[in-house]
Amino acid sequence: MPLIFGTPMWKISKIPDGSRKRLFRLYESLQLNPWHFEQFRSESGFFEKSYKGFIVYQISDDMVDITGLGVAPHVQRQGLGKALLHTLIEQHPLKRFFLEVSVHNTNAIAFYERQGFQKIQLRPLYGHYLGQLSDFWVMCKNYM
Ligand SMILES: CC(C)(COP(=O)(O)OP(=O)(O)OC[C@H]1O[C@@H](n2cnc3c(N)ncnc32)[C@H](O)[C@@H]1OP(=O)(O)O)[C@@H](O)C(=O)NCCC(=O)NCCS
Numbered sequence: 001m002p003l004i005f006g007t008p009m010w011k012i013s014k015i016p017d018g019s020r021k022r023l024f025r026l027y028e029s030l031q032l033n034p035w036h037f038e039q040f041r042s043e044s045g046f047f048e049k050s051y052k053g054f055i056v057y058q059i060s061d062d063m064v065d066i067t068g069l070g071v072a073p074h075v076q077r078q079g080l081g082k083a084l085l086h087t088l089i090e091q092h093p094l095k096r097f098f099l100e101v102s103v104h105n106t107n108a109i110a111f112y113e114r115q116g117f118q119k120i121q122l123r124p125l126y127g128h129y130l131g132q133l134s135d136f137w138v139m140c141k142n143y144m
Helices: 018-027 036-040 080-089 108-114
Strands: 010-016 043-047 052-060 061-070 096-102 120-129 134-141
Touching: 010 080, 018 036, 018 043, 018 052, 018 061, 043 080, 052 080, 061 080, 096 108, 096 120, 108 134
Parallel strands: 061 096
Antiparallel strands: 010 043, 043 052, 052 061, 096 134, 120 134
């Protein structure tokens, strides 16, 4: 049986290899930092079982690096981003969580701050957001 997490509304499980192409199309549609499919495919991750959202990450020692989190626009603000993020956090409650987010992505910054992340460092011209080169914040949870 696959692992199933989430809420009564959202069923979340680990991303199987056969689902990655379809999730990558959602990733591309959100116009975050441009990745090749091979990069996306190599990450660990969870997804919502009707393909409305995903979270991908890498783990090393005491740290989890969240490399992507996305929810389809028509179901944003309905708790799915939070369910995906907390599925991951509940698996690794003692680790520190890091991510990078464009300074212009104010919705995502507000979302992460609501989930207890704080800005810890500014990285000038670090990546792309909506097709434009952008400064990024490094944000962290459980930093101290
Ligand atoms: C950022 C994103 C993942 C949030 O997911 P979501 O499903 O829309 O967010 P949720 O409905 O789970 O919101 C969870 C909480 O964050 C708050 N929140 C979400 N968006 C917010 C916003 N724009 N402003 C203020 N608070 C916000 C909600 O009020 C909610 O609060 P609660 O903890 O009191 O319940 C989603 O908007 C998204 O995919 N954006 C495009 C891709 C992106 O920017 N990804 C992040 C790249 S680093």
